[in-house]
Amino acid sequence: MKKEGEEDDRxxxxxxxxxxxxxxxxxxxxxxxxxxxRTRAHELGLETERGRREKMSDxxxxxxxxxxxxxxxxxxxxxxxxxxxxxxxxxxxxxxxxEMKKSKGAVSAATPTILVSQCSSPDSSLRVTVSGDxxxxxxxxxxxxxxxxxQIITVFEKHDAQVFAANVAANHGLxxxxxxxxxxxxxxxxxxxxxxxxxxx
Numbered sequence: 001m002k003k004e005g006e007e008d009d010r011x012x013x014x015x016x017x018x019x020x021x022x023x024x025x026x027x028x029x030x031x032x033x034x035x036x037x038r039t040r041a042h043e044l045g046l047e048t049e050r051g052r053r054e055k056m057s058d059x060x061x062x063x064x065x066x067x068x069x070x071x072x073x074x075x076x077x078x079x080x081x082x083x084x085x086x087x088x089x090x091x092x093x094x095x096x097x098x099e100m101k102k103s104k105g106a107v108s109a110a111t112p113t114i115l116v117s118q119c120s121s122p123d124s125s126l127r128v129t130v131s132g133d134x135x136x137x138x139x140x141x142x143x144x145x146x147x148x149x150x151q152i153i154t155v156f157e158k159h160d161a162q163v164f165a166a167n168v169a170a171n172h173g174l175x176x177x178x179x180x181x182x183x184x185x186x187x188x189x190x191x192x193x194x195x196x197x198x199x200x201x
Contacts, residue, residue: 130191
């Protein structure tokens with residue numbers, strides 16, 4: 001004698017083609033198809049995550065443009081570590097400037113005086129602006145050669161002139177180096193020595 005439901009199973013098997021695989025059979029409604037609400041919530045979650053990732057990518061790209069030691073294809077780990085180091089360096093620089101300001105007292109509001117505009121050759125120029133104990137050096141030259149920018153910075157190290165900031169740019173065969181340095185009380189003598197050494201490079 002046939003058990004109840006056995007005939008039903010046979011009838012169902014006749015309705016399914018023989019070449020149909022089990023994976024092609026849709027799940028039964030009793031297993032619970034995803035509701036529209038759950039599907040929409042899932043889509044919203046994906047959109048939110050996509051937006052978060054895009055924002056993070058934009059912020060990493062922004063950091064990469066702000067930190068001078070980063071190369072274009074730096075990893076995210078490198079971007080974060082270099083940024084942290086750069087912030088610490090900026091904090092040290094700020095602290096040094098605050099100490100200088102305290103030791104000197106009130107900073108004079110006088111207009112900075114241009115002390116030197118030395119190099120008069122057609123292919124290079126050197127300009128120095130001094131305000132208090134700080135000097136700004138602007139060097140431009142068409143005589144591009146490997147390592148010249150490093151040699152210029154080395155001149156400041158040689159004379160113990162504390163460099164606060166330095167920028168190097170090369171554009172259409174013109175090398176531009178700008179340096180902001182602490183020159184102290186013997187500013188004029190120190191500046192003359194630095195200028196002399198840079199001209200002899």
